[in-house]
Amino acid sequence: MLSTVDQxxxxxxxxxxxxxxxxxxxxxCYLGERKR
Incomplete structure (x- = not known):
């Protein structure tokens, strides 16, 4: 079991x-939009 801190x-x-x-x-997406 992982400890709470690890989780x-x-x-x-x-x-x-x-x-x-x-x-x-x-x-x-932003750069792609600007290139158009």
Whole structure:
């Protein structure tokens, strides 16, 4: 079993990775829109 702290850190890691992915996508979309 993972301790609560380990679970918390894992959630934060996944969350920050997810946010980065979303930001990258929106930046790409934004730049793609501007190029047109």
């Amino acid at each position: 918390f850190n894992t959630i934060i890691e996944i969350g920050s990775w997810f946010l980065q992915a979303v930001q990258t996508q929106s930046i790409r």
